[in-house]
Structure formats: C-alpha cells, structure tokens
Amino acid sequence: xxxxxxxxxxxxxxxxxxxxxxxxxxxxxxxxxxxxxxxxxxxxxxxxxxxxxxxxxxxxxxxxxxxxxxxxxxxxxxxxxxxxxxxxxxxxxxxxxxxxxxxxxxxxxxxxxxxxxxxxxxxxxxxxxxxxxxxxxxxxxxxxxxxxxxxxxxxxxxxxxxxxxxxxxxxxxxxxxxxxxxxxxxxxxxxxxxxxxxxxxxxxxxxxxxxxxxxxxxxxxxxxxxxxxxxxxxxxxxxxxxxxxxxxxxxxxxxxxxxxxxxxxxxxxxxxxxxxxxxxxx
Numbered sequence: 001x002x003x004x005x006x007x008x009x010x011x012x013x014x015x016x017x018x019x020x021x022x023x024x025x026x027x028x029x030x031x032x033x034x035x036x037x038x039x040x041x042x043x044x045x046x047x048x049x050x051x052x053x054x055x056x057x058x059x060x061x062x063x064x065x066x067x068x069x070x071x072x073x074x075x076x077x078x079x080x081x082x083x084x085x086x087x088x089x090x091x092x093x094x095x096x097x098x099x100x101x102x103x104x105x106x107x108x109x110x111x112x113x114x115x116x117x118x119x120x121x122x123x124x125x126x127x128x129x130x131x132x133x134x135x136x137x138x139x140x141x142x143x144x145x146x147x148x149x150x151x152x153x154x155x156x157x158x159x160x161x162x163x164x165x166x167x168x169x170x171x172x173x174x175x176x177x178x179x180x181x182x183x184x185x186x187x188x189x190x191x192x193x194x195x196x197x198x199x200x201x202x203x204x205x206x207x208x209x210x211x212x213x214x215x216x217x218x219x220x221x222x223x224x225x226x227x228x229x230x231x232x233x234x235x236x237x238x239x240x241x242x243x244x245x246x247x248x249x250x251x252x253x254x255x256x257x258x259x260x261x262x263x264x265x266x267x268x269x270x271x272x273x274x275x276x277x278x279x280x281x282x
Contacts (some may be wrong), residue, residue, distance in 0.1 A: 003046040003080055005087055008036060008055060012043050015050035019070055026199030027068075035068060035280055038173045042087045044071070044080045051075035054084035056091060057281055060166040063264070064092045066099040067280035081108060089261070096262030100234075100279045102254075109259050118258035120276060123242055124232040126201075127223050128249030139185065141214070143221055146180040146192070154182075154189045155208075162208045163282075164267035170281055171206075181218050183209060191271075193218040198278065201230030205275035215240060215274040223248045234276040 008016075013032045020027050027035075035055055044052030051072040058064045066088055071081045085108065089097055100120055101109050146155070152175065156168045174194065183191030191209030195202050204222055209215040219240070223231065231250065235242070242252050256279070276282055 003044045003051060003075065003078070005042050005044055005083055008041040008043050008053065010036065012036075012050060012053075016043070016053050016068075016070075019050060019053060019072060020068070023070065023073070025070075028199065031198055034173070034177070038170060039280075040091065041068070042084050044075070044084055046075060052080045052084050054081075054088045055280070056088045056097070057170060058092065058095065059170060059282070062095055063165050064095045064097055065280060065282045066097050069099075069105065081105075082112070085109075085112060096260055096264055098258065098260045098264070098282055100256045100276075100282075101259050102256055106257060106259070112261070114259040114261045116257050117260045117264070119237055120256050120258060120279070121235045121238075121242065121252050122232065122254040122256070123235055123245050123250050123252050124230070125248075125250040126230050127227050129247055139213075141190075141217055142184045143181050143218065144184065146175075146182055146194075151182060151189075155180075155192050158189070158192060158208050158271055159206065159273075161269040162267060162271040162273045164265055164269075167277075167281075170277065174277055174281075181221060183214055183218055190214060191218060193222055193275075194277075195222055195226070195231075199230075199232065201232070202226060203232045203234070203278055205234060206277050207233075207274040208271055209274060210270045210272070212240060212274070216244065219245075223250075234279060236273055236275065239272060239274045 013036055017029050017032045039055045039057040041055030043050050054069040056064050056066045160166055178194040178196040180192060180194040182189055191214045193207040195204040207215050
C-alpha cells in the first residue's frame with residue numbers, strides 16, 4: 001500500500017519530533033510546536049506510521065519559506081520527499097518559495113524548479129571565551145533591551161527594510177519567546193538582535209544592522225551574556241567574519257544553499273539581515 005499524504009495537525013508533533021531526532025536534527029518538542037503554530041504543511045504516513053514531513057510559513061503576500069522536509073531513512077527511495085514538496089508548494093501558487101537546502105537535497109529542489117540564491121553558514125558551539133567586546137569607537141552606539149511597543153514597531157520596520165519582506169506575523173510570534181537588544185545612535189534605532197531557546201541551547205537571530213561593525217557590537221554583548229551556553233547562528237553569506245566568532249569558542253559546522261522558486265526583489269536599504277530567524281523561517 002502506498003503511503004498517504006495528510007495535512008499536518010497538532011497530533012503529529014510528537015511523531016515529527018521523533019522523526020527529526022532519529023536523523024540527528026536538534027529540534028525539540030517546543031521547536032516543533034512553534035513551527036507548527038505559525039505554519040502549515042503535510043505528513044506522510046505508511047500503515048499509520050509517520051514517515052515524512054514538510055512545512056511552509058507564509059511571510060507576506062509574496063513570499064513563503066519551506067522547511068522541515070524529512071523522510072525516514074527506511075521510507076526513502078519511494079518519491080515521498082518529492083510528493084511532500086509538491087503538496088506544500090501547491091499551497092502557495094502565487095508566492096515565491098524560499099528554502100535552505102543541505103547538499104543531499106539540492107538535486108531534488110533543482111528538479112522542481114528551484115535556483116540557488118546564496119549561502120548560509122551555520123556557526124555554533126558553547127560560548128567559552130568571555131569578555132570579548134567589540135568597541136563602538138566614536139560612533140556613539142548604545143545598547144538597551146527591547147521594552148516597549150514602539151520598540152516592536154521599530155523592529156518590524158528595520159526588518160522590512162533589510163529583507164524587503166513584511167515578516168511582522170512571524171516576528172511577532174518569535175518575540176513572544178525571545179529576548180533582544182536594540183542598537184541606538186543618538187535618538188535613533190539603527191539595529192536589533194534577538195535570541196531565544198532552540199535545540200541544544202539558544203539561537204541568535206535575526207540580527208539586523210547597517211554594518212558588520214554594528215552587528216558585531218550587538219553580538220559581542222549577547223554572546224558574553226550567554227557565556228557557558230550552547231549558541232547557534234545562521235549567518236547570511238559572509239556578512240559576519242567566522243574568525244571573529246571563533247574568539248568566543250564558536251565554529252562553522254555546516255554550509256547550506258539558499259534556494260528559491262519564483263522572483264525576489266532585492267531590498268534597497270542600508271540595513272542588512274546578518275543572521276536568520278532560523279533555517280525554517282529565513
């Protein structure tokens with residue numbers, strides 16, 4: 001009997017977590033619950049057993065992201081990954097789909113019309129070197145915690161300028177479980193960085209600023225605050241020097257391709273996205 005494809009439902013979360021854990025992915029039950037709460041998708045079941053998943057997350061009217069495409073090793077070779085991928089794509093007929101692909105999955109995505117559109121470097125480790133500060137020099141930068149509704153509105157605005165996408169819905173959900181810092185210059189907000197529990201420890205992202213120096217200034221404070229904790233960053237292209245992050249005890253462990261199906265309008269702004277919210281959400 002062929003495996004059946006069904007809409008992802010809350011009852012699937014525990015089995016989906018076991019599936020991802022069995023292939024070595026770090027996602028916790030809480031990570032799966034969050035991903036499912038802000039997204040949609042499909043599962044594959046074979047004789048009642050969950051053997052595959054694929055989720056998508058609409059960011060705005062023009063762009064959605066796709067991720068958590070997993071097929072159990074014993075169910076491979078039957079086209080389930082392609083079937084799940086196509087079902088998920090069909091839910092977004094007018095939106096560009098963006099994803100982050102491991103090397104093994106790239107041929108599948110290319111065969112379904114995706115093209116390569118950059119790289120993301122996964123950098124992680126236990127923060128083991130405290131007091132590595134990035135000095136502001138004469139820029140007049142100050143940091144403070146995210147506090148008010150005005151801060152949230154500013155975060156949404158800077159993120160939209162950096163990405164060209166209105167990610168307010170996802171960011172609003174992320175902020176409920178995140179702490180963050182705001183980069184100020186005079187009376188202006190010129191950057192922000194968020195971190196939250198994920199996987200083995202914490203993920204820092206997104207980080208948005210007008211320069212690598214601004215991003216590093218925020219990161220140095222957050223990494224010092226997370227001394228002794230396991231931390232992950234998903235860095236866009238080469239926007240943050242990995243050698244600098246190694247001073248905190250972090251190292252690059254993987255590199256994945258950014259791929260898309262459909263057009264993307266590059267943002268025109270001095271602000272840049274330096275790290276992802278996460279692989280799933282971009």
